[in-house]
Amino acid sequence: MKIALMTDMEGVAGVLDFENWCYPDGRYFQIGREFLTLEANAAIGGFFDAGATEVMVIDGHGYGGINPKLLDSRAEFCKYFGAWPYGVDETFDAVAWVGQHPRSRTEFGHLSHTQWPNFLEIAVNGMPIGELGQFALCASELGVRAIFASGDLALTKEAQALLPGIETVAVKRGTTAGTGDDLPGKAYEKRNLGAIHLSPERARNLIAEGAFKAVKRAQNESFGLIDLKPPFERVTTFRPEELKPKRVSVETHPTSVIALLNTAYAAR
Numbered sequence: 001m002k003i004a005l006m007t008d009m010e011g012v013a014g015v016l017d018f019e020n021w022c023y024p025d026g027r028y029f030q031i032g033r034e035f036l037t038l039e040a041n042a043a044i045g046g047f048f049d050a051g052a053t054e055v056m057v058i059d060g061h062g063y064g065g066i067n068p069k070l071l072d073s074r075a076e077f078c079k080y081f082g083a084w085p086y087g088v089d090e091t092f093d094a095v096a097w098v099g100q101h102p103r104s105r106t107e108f109g110h111l112s113h114t115q116w117p118n119f120l121e122i123a124v125n126g127m128p129i130g131e132l133g134q135f136a137l138c139a140s141e142l143g144v145r146a147i148f149a150s151g152d153l154a155l156t157k158e159a160q161a162l163l164p165g166i167e168t169v170a171v172k173r174g175t176t177a178g179t180g181d182d183l184p185g186k187a188y189e190k191r192n193l194g195a196i197h198l199s200p201e202r203a204r205n206l207i208a209e210g211a212f213k214a215v216k217r218a219q220n221e222s223f224g225l226i227d228l229k230p231p232f233e234r235v236t237t238f239r240p241e242e243l244k245p246k247r248v249s250v251e252t253h254p255t256s257v258i259a260l261l262n263t264a265y266a267a268r
Contacts, residue, residue: 046211103130165223
């Protein structure tokens, strides 16, 4: 089984906020990269122990979250493919996520956002989706199943609603109620900071167990594909900023959700 593992930082146990943990000038950025890479290694170990033959790790954090020096030597690693689906093609059997965060507007989500804090919402064919959903849609177009995801509790619920049957592991849970719809991007970035975390070591143990179980289940069960119905429409709403009101951008594609997601926004 050939697996693509998408990674991000905001859904990692012990990563507490954007400013100090997720930005290159943050005081704990390098520790955050270590925590993410070790969570990825836990998933990689679980995948291989269950029978996976190849794992490609995709660094999905904009500033770079994976530390290649610490990465499990059995895995391949990529960054900066520049477009969905980030190097995944029909030769892959499955996709998975580690360190993933919930989509923007998610109640009790930790560090929730979609693309960047100034995005209010992205919806495809009327369905709000986050970064997990975008990658899952691309994978489904290619016939590649989504089998595993780890992140905060809200992210696991998001994954299960979109992909019934997917194996998930929650490594923390957010404590902030409400959606923050009235906030501009900078204020929204500082809104969803409260969370209760598992210890990084316990989180990694659970991720390894979940990844192992996901591969074993995928060998015997059918799950992890979204039923796609073209044509496709993407509606993106941007939060108001100091000199800009709320903006809405609408793009369409007659046949391909991958092509749609790679289409530039008409309004920004």
